Amino acid sequence: MLTLEALRLRQGGFALAADAEVPPGGIVAIVGPSGGGKSTLLSAIAGFLAPEAGTVRWDGRDLAGLPPGERPVSILFQDGNLFPHLTVAQNVGLALGPRLRLSAEQAGRVDTVLSLVGLAGRGDDRPGQLSGGQQSRAALARVLLSGRPLILLDEPFAALGPALKDEMLDLVAGELAADGRLILMVSHDPQDALRVAERTMIVADGRVSGPLATAEVMADPPPALKAYLGR
Numbered sequence: 001m002l003t004l005e006a007l008r009l010r011q012g013g014f015a016l017a018a019d020a021e022v023p024p025g026g027i028v029a030i031v032g033p034s035g036g037g038k039s040t041l042l043s044a045i046a047g048f049l050a051p052e053a054g055t056v057r058w059d060g061r062d063l064a065g066l067p068p069g070e071r072p073v074s075i076l077f078q079d080g081n082l083f084p085h086l087t088v089a090q091n092v093g094l095a096l097g098p099r100l101r102l103s104a105e106q107a108g109r110v111d112t113v114l115s116l117v118g119l120a121g122r123g124d125d126r127p128g129q130l131s132g133g134q135q136s137r138a139a140l141a142r143v144l145l146s147g148r149p150l151i152l153l154d155e156p157f158a159a160l161g162p163a164l165k166d167e168m169l170d171l172v173a174g175e176l177a178a179d180g181r182l183i184l185m186v187s188h189d190p191q192d193a194l195r196v197a198e199r200t201m202i203v204a205d206g207r208v209s210g211p212l213a214t215a216e217v218m219a220d221p222p223p224a225l226k227a228y229l230g231r
């Protein structure tokens with residue numbers, strides 16, 4: 001369970017308040033207007049931004065004071081998820097620790113997740129030798145291997161074409177959402193939310209609300225979302 005308790009975040013003149021309980025399991029879409037604070041919220045959960053007040057808890061445990069690498073959290077951004085000078089296998093293997101030389105057992109686990117995301121046999125390539133979609137798959141493989149229970153996706157598929165993006169969303173829904181992980185996924189496309197996220201949180205007007213049923217949010221959006229959705 002992710003708990004945001006009287007959370008108050010600030011970035012310059014921008015302020016965001018959140019009180020929410022998000023039960024584990026499945027994908028939760030994070031939607032709202034540009035500049036509304038979606039990335040700010042994810043930064044605080046991941047530990048890159050210290051709250052002005054309030055608490056972020058995972059399964060009751062206060063995450064304050066835990067640096068990003070020690071949180072039960074994996075995050076994927078739109079760009080820059082892979083180190084260009086490392087091989088695909090080394091990039092994925094970073095999920096297991098900072099050592100680039102993997103044991104046979106670790107290399108086997110890397111191969112297994114590469115197969116799961118459709119990249120069997122590409123472990124020795126550099127990221128630059130992969131297409132955009134394949135790079136997204138490699139980044140996803142690292143998150144899968146990390147075994148962290150809370151996954152934050154900050155529009156990692158925004159640069160992909162519609163068909164590839166749908167493919168990646170289905171991969172997230174099929175592989176990542178297994179094992180009871182909780183996935184918070186920022187999206188600007190209501191269709192993305194409707195495709196894979198049963199629940200939606202709205203970040204607008206300085207507040208985080210929800211989670212609410214995605215189908216209901218999209219069928220009858222609250223005032224804060226109406227203009228954004230073009231209704």
Ligand SMILES: Nc1ncnc2c1ncn2[C@@H]1O[C@H](COP(=O)(O)OP(=O)(O)OP(=O)(O)O)[C@@H](O)[C@H]1O
Nearest residue numbers: 011012013014032033034035036037038039040041
């Ligand atoms: N480092 C910073 N210093 C000052 N203000 C910032 C900083 N980062 C973000 N902000 C401000 O915080 C507000 C929320 O930004 P944020 O990136 O969280 O919004 P967002 O909902 O993710 O937007 P988008 O959908 O466009 O990515 C914006 O008004 C932005 O200008």
